[in-house]
Amino acid sequence: xxxxxxxxxxxxxxxxxxxxxxxxxxxxxxxxxxxxxxxxxxxxxxxxxxxxxxxxxxxxxxxxxxxxxxxxxxxxxxxxxxxxxxxxxxxxxxxxxxxxxxxxxxxxxxxxxxxxxxxxxxxxxxxxxxxxxxxxxxxxxxxxxxxxxxxxxxxxxxxxxxxxxxxxxxxxxxxxxxxxxxxxxxxxxxxxxxxxxxxxxxxxxxxxxxxxxxxxxxxxxxxxxxxxxxxxxxxxxxxxxxxxxxxxxxxxxxxxxxxxxxxxxxxxxxxxxxxxxxxxxxxxxxxxxxxxxxxxxxxxxxxxxxxxxxxxxxxxxxxxxxxxxxxxxxxxxxxxxxxxxxxxxxxxxxxxxxxxxxxxxxxxx
Amino acid sequence: xxxxxxxxxxxxxxxxxxxxxxxxxxxxxxxxxxxxxxxxxxxxxxxxxxxxxxxxxxxxxxxxxxxxxxxxxxxxxxxxxxxxxxxxxxxxxxxxxxxxxxxxxxxxxxxxxxxxxxxxxxxxxxxxxxxxxxxxxxxxxxxxxxxxxxxxxxxxxxxxxxxxxxxxxxxxxxxxxxxxxxxxxxxxxxxxxxxxxxxxxxxxxxxxxxxxxxxxxxxxxxxxxxxxxxxx
Numbered sequence: 001x002x003x004x005x006x007x008x009x010x011x012x013x014x015x016x017x018x019x020x021x022x023x024x025x026x027x028x029x030x031x032x033x034x035x036x037x038x039x040x041x042x043x044x045x046x047x048x049x050x051x052x053x054x055x056x057x058x059x060x061x062x063x064x065x066x067x068x069x070x071x072x073x074x075x076x077x078x079x080x081x082x083x084x085x086x087x088x089x090x091x092x093x094x095x096x097x098x099x100x101x102x103x104x105x106x107x108x109x110x111x112x113x114x115x116x117x118x119x120x121x122x123x124x125x126x127x128x129x130x131x132x133x134x135x136x137x138x139x140x141x142x143x144x145x146x147x148x149x150x151x152x153x154x155x156x157x158x159x160x161x162x163x164x165x166x167x168x169x170x171x172x173x174x175x176x177x178x179x180x181x182x183x184x185x186x187x188x189x190x191x192x193x194x195x196x197x198x199x200x201x202x203x204x205x206x207x208x209x210x211x212x213x214x215x216x217x218x219x220x221x222x223x224x225x226x227x228x229x230x231x232x233x234x235x236x237x238x239x240x241x242x243x244x245x246x247x248x249x250x251x252x253x254x255x256x257x258x259x260x261x262x263x264x265x266x267x268x269x270x271x272x273x274x275x276x277x278x279x280x281x282x283x284x285x286x287x288x289x290x291x292x293x294x295x296x297x298x299x300x301x302x303x304x305x306x307x308x309x310x311x312x313x314x315x316x317x318x319x320x321x322x323x324x325x326x327x328x329x330x331x332x333x334x335x336x337x338x339x340x341x342x343x344x345x346x347x348x349x350x351x352x353x354x355x356x357x358x359x360x361x362x363x364x365x
Numbered sequence: 366x367x368x369x370x371x372x373x374x375x376x377x378x379x380x381x382x383x384x385x386x387x388x389x390x391x392x393x394x395x396x397x398x399x400x401x402x403x404x405x406x407x408x409x410x411x412x413x414x415x416x417x418x419x420x421x422x423x424x425x426x427x428x429x430x431x432x433x434x435x436x437x438x439x440x441x442x443x444x445x446x447x448x449x450x451x452x453x454x455x456x457x458x459x460x461x462x463x464x465x466x467x468x469x470x471x472x473x474x475x476x477x478x479x480x481x482x483x484x485x486x487x488x489x490x491x492x493x494x495x496x497x498x499x500x501x502x503x504x505x506x507x508x509x510x511x512x513x514x515x516x517x518x519x520x521x522x523x524x525x526x527x528x529x530x531x532x533x534x535x536x537x538x539x540x541x542x543x544x545x546x547x548x549x550x551x552x553x554x555x556x557x558x559x560x561x562x563x564x565x566x567x568x569x570x571x572x573x574x575x576x577x578x579x580x581x582x583x584x585x586x587x588x589x590x591x592x593x594x595x596x597x
Contacts, residue, residue, distance in 0.1 A: 056497045078505065086501035088494050093596040094516055104512075105502040137596035145596065156503065 005068030007032050007192050008053065008160060013062035015048060015216075022048050023059070023216045030160065035186055035193045037203035037224075040213035041239065046196035047164055049213070053194055054086050054162045082109065085153035086162040089169055091145035093137040098129065098148050101137050105156040123155040126185055143174035150178075154185065163195040167202060179205055183362075200240050204228075204280065204361050212236045225280070229328060244283040244329050250275050250363065257355060263326035268302045269358030280361040287357035288331035290321065291350045292341055301352040305329075309347045312338065319343075323351055368566060375567030376574055386548075387568075391575055394552040397465050398533040401472030405480045405528050408473075410521065413484025414510060418496075428485055434478025439471075443541030446471045450542065463544035468552070471538040476528035483524030487517040519590050526587040530580055 008030040015023035023045050030036055038046045051057040053064070055077040064071045071080045085105070093101050102123055106116045124130040127147040132140065140148060146166065153161055166182075167175045183206055186193055197203050203210055204224050211221040212235075220232040228245040231237035248262035250273045258271045260279050273279055289301065296304055307325035314320075319338045323329040329351055333343070343349065379387060416427060448454055450462040450470075461467050491513060499509045514521065536554035543550035545559060553576045560569040 051497065054501055056500055081500065082503040084501070086498065088498060090492060090494065091596075092492055092495050092498040094512070095519075095596055108502055108504045108508055138594060140596065152502070162501070 005065070006030060007034070007067060008194075009065040009068075010053070011063045011065075013052065013064070014060045015052060015057070016060040017048075021216060023052065025049065025062070025218055028211070028218065028221070030192055030194060033190045033192055034209060035195065035207045036209045036211060037195045037197055037207035038211045038213055038218075039197055039200055039203050039240070041198060044213040045216040046198075046213055048216075050086070050162050050164050050194060050196050053160075054084060055081050056086070082156075083158065084160040084162060085156055085158035086164065087146075087149050087153050087166050089165040091140075091142075091149035093140075093145055093148055093152075096137060097133070098124070098135050098137060098140070099133045101148055102152045102155050104152060109156070119155050119157075120151075123151040126154060126188075127151045127181060141174075142170055143178060146170060146178060147181075150182065154189065154191070157189075158191060161191050161193045163193060165197055166195070167199075168197070182206065200228075201282075201361065204245065204282075212239060214239075244285060244288075245361070246281055246283070246327060248279050248281070250277045250279050258360070265305060265326045267358065269355045269360065271360035271363065273360070273363035277363045279363040281358050282361060283329070283353055283358050285320070285330045285332045288323075288329065288351050288353045290331060290333055290337070290341065290343070291352065292347075294350055295352055299352055300354065302355045303358070304350055304352040307349055307351045309343060309345055309349060312343065312345055323349075325351055372566040372570040376571035379568065379571040380574065384571075387571060387575070389548065390551055390553055390556050390572065393465065393550075394533060394554075394576075395579075397468045397539075397552060398472060398529060401469045401532050402476055402480075402525065402529040404469070404473040405476035406525060409477050409480025409524070409528070410484050410514065413481040414488055414514060416481070417485045417488035418510065418513075428482075431478050431482050431485065435482045437475055437478060438537070439475055439535040439539075440537035440541065442471050442474050443538035446474065446538065446542045462542060463546060463550060465543065465550050467542040468539050468550060471542045472532040472535065475535060475538060476532050479528045479531055480524045483527060484517075484521060487520035487524065488513060490520065491516055516595075519593055522590050523587050526583045526590075530583045530587075533579055533583075534576060 006029045010025055010028040013023055013025040014021065038049060040046050048057065052059055055071060066080050066083065069076070071077050094104060099120055102120045103116050106119055121130065124133055127150055129144060129147045129151060132144060132148070137145070137148065150166070167178060170178065179202060186206065195203070195206060207224060209222065210224045210227045211218045212227060213219065214235050220227050220236050225245055225247045227236065228240050231240060246262055248260035248267060250258055251261050251266070252259040252275055253273060256270055256272065257268055258273055258279065260267050260281070269281065271279070289299070294304070295301070305325035307323040307329065309321055310324050311322040312319055314335065318332050318334050321331045321333055323331060331351060416424070416431070446467065447462065449456050450459065450467055451457055495516065496509060496513065499512050504512060534554060536558055539552055540555045540558065543552070543555065545551050545555040553572050557569050557572045557576070560572065
């Protein structure tokens with residue numbers, strides 16, 4: 001019961017369903033204001049874990065504590081459930097107006113009419129859907145419906161929000177706009193969140209910590225960049241290791257081009273941010289060009305780094321090269337090129353990529 | 366064919382004149398079937414919801430039995446209700462055989478499985494995660510059940526209509542347990558049977574027209590309801 005107790009703490013959680021062990025989580029923590037994403041393929045147990053954390057499924061064994069208090073009996077789990085909210089992949093709206101949908105959790109808690117009105121309007125405002133207040137939930141687009149669902153969850157001022165693939169059924173532009181808003185709202189309200197997703201970029205955008213799940217277990221749990229850089233095993237590597245995700249510091253911004261410093265090197269790419277801010281960005285391995293001599297003058301690429309080949313892994317039609325240029329970099333090269341260039345582990349080469357090959361994931365203090 | 370057209374003409378005249386006897390028969394029909402439907406709603410919606418939300422071995426069997434009950438032949442119900450209410454039957458002491466009360470009992474027995482079956486289907490048709498979503502909004506189990514029933518209200522209304530439509534047009538049980546006593550237990554269907562057997566086609570047609578109109582109204586509302594969609 002100390003102030004230092006984590007917001008949510010899970011110990012030795014076991015879930016057996018139909019004779020099959022579907023969850024085995026020796027330990028999991030969620031701190032105040034923290035956004036934890038759980039990534040993993042379909043059937044890895046993400047949803048089951050989320051439902052268990054939301055106390056909507058009861059574990060076969062194990063212990064859950066919220067700020068040090070054990071959540072076990074039916075009564076304590078009911079009290080605990082009122083401190084959190086959950087949003088699913090489907091909006092699951094009720095057949096009534098947007099206002100009444102958002103008011104549902106507040107009505108369940110028996111709040112006064114005035115308080116309900118005030119909180120519903122605040123929540124609608126938060127998700128930019130105040131103009132939809134009187135509309136029937138049957139007449140909403142996919143994005144509007146999911147915004148309503150999120151507004152309904154945030155209306156109850158949850159301490160923790162569980163998000164189960166909340167963007168999975170939205171089209172890309174709708175999805176991006178909603179992620180932007182959710183990122184801002186999570187920051188503004190300081191709500192802790194646990195988000196299940198199979199999209200690593202969504203996870204990178206929103207989360208402070210990332211847990212990779214497979215077969216009901218958490219294979220790796222840590223800051224997103226660490227999980228991306230140091231995958232603990234082949235599974236994590238194959239699931240998250242598709243991108244070079246790097247964390248640098250902005251030193252300059254000119255004409256929409258950022259200069260970011262990382263391990264004493266400068267990387268340039270398009271983006272808007274202020275000097276001094278941190279920048280999280282990624283480079284697709286297939287966009288990296290390898291040359292044996294310095295290509296300066298012969299290429300339009302703005303980013304050129306001398307590098308050492310640490311490891312070469314044949315992947316069939318292409319080879320995966322692990323490079324060290326002060327920071328780690330992964331490049332894909334056709335097997336033919338590897339032969340022509342006589343590349344071998346330990347060789348000194350040059351890695352180059354265009355500024356447009358770099359994608360800014362997020363920036364901030 | 367003259368018989369038919371003459372019948373129609375006289376029937377329309379009877380209806381236009383608001384014949385007292387015809388009105389009384391219609392009113393009793395509505396009253397008996399209405400009360401029976403209400404009783405079946407209370408029993409059917411609660412047991413149907415319970416059945417849909419609970420999980421126990423043999424649940425499928427119970428649902429199959431309920432669904433079979435949706436087609437319960439009225440004469441069979443009439444027969445058993447008669448036996449139970451017979452003077453020296455188990456409930457003979459109530460002395461309600463050949464009364465509207467007996468008809469209400471019989472019709473409730475016919476409508477309950479219809480309402481129960483439709484309730485089970487309506488609740489099952491809601492999105493599977495809706496139950497969890499309601500609980501995640503902080504609802505108690507009781508609040509969750511009430512919200513689910515509210516969400517299933519349109520298909521449930523279809524259940525109401527189906528139940529009412531089933532019993533208002535039923536004749537076997539009403540004639541057996543009600544006895545078709547003039548001015549007391551005579552309803553639209555039993556009166557139609559009697560008037561037809563007597564050759565009073567005009568009255569029979571008038572009664573049938575009212576019955577048809579009621580059934581049409583019920584089905585029209587039903588169709589309208591079933592074409593509404595749920596939100597995403």
